Amino acid sequence: MNNKQLIIFDWDGTLMDTVPKIVNMVKLVADRHQLQRPSDGEIRQIIGLSLDVAIDTLFKNPAMAFELAQSYKDVYVSEDDTPALLFPHVKECLTALTAKGYTLAVATGKSRNGLNRLMAETQLSDFFKATRTACECASKPSPEMILEICDELNIAIDKAVMVGDTTMDLAMANNAKATSVGVSFGAHPVSQLKPLKPIAIIDQFEQLVDLF
Incomplete structure (x- = not known):
């Protein structure tokens, strides 16, 4: 991996243990609209997608898509209290990778407001030289986020590594x-x-520190 320069991280399920929170929020949205709750497994499969795509995939109800997405955002603020913490040793490892000379970035299905809020709360903002969210780019698995990050940082694609927890x-x-x-x-x-x-x-x- 010595020929790599850029490490791009997903956020949910990679840097931060947010999977239980996302699963619970989707269930609360279903309850609010008296819809059948998706299973835990079904919800885990949509993590990483942009919110609109995730809602469409889970509920398959285009007429309610906007309302469901708004409810998801509201539930985050007003109803769900599931804790979400960084995975162990994230900050120390990001510090070590930066010290080794790697440029770090984030590509996430979160909204821009959501990412900015969590980066501030976790005090990780200064580690990342570029970030892309579902507000600015096509939903994963489109390559747009990675391509735009590499272009912004003037780093060739073959020098980039994506780290993530989903397909x-x-x-x-x-x-x-x-x-x-x-x-x-x-x-x-x-x-x-x-x-x-x-x-x-x-x-x-x-293990990332040893891998790089």
Whole structure:
């Protein structure tokens, strides 16, 4: 990995343990609108998609799509209190990777407001030289987020690595012709990640420091 310069991170399920929170929020949205609750497994499969695509995939109700998306945002503020914390040693590892000379970035299905809020709360903002969200780019697995980050930072695609916990993250990297690394502690199981051919799948965040 010595020839790489840029490490792009997904947020949910990769840097931050938000999967239980997302699962609970979707269920609260379903309850609010008296819809059948999707299963935990179904909800985990949409994590990483932009909100509009995720809502459409889960509920398949175009007439209610906007209302459901608004309810999701409202539930986040007013109803859900599921804790969401950074995975262990994230800050220390980002510090070590920066010290090694790597440029760090984020590509996430979160909204711009959501990402900015969490980066401020976790005090991670200063680590990332570029960020892209679902507000600015096509939903994963489109390669647009990676391509725009590389263009902004003037770093060649073959120098970039995408780190993520879902098939959407790894497929996005493949579509951009970038390298990928999977993580086993997020939304999608290893059995789903392996077919996307990441160069490695890590079980603990600190393994990234050794990998790079």
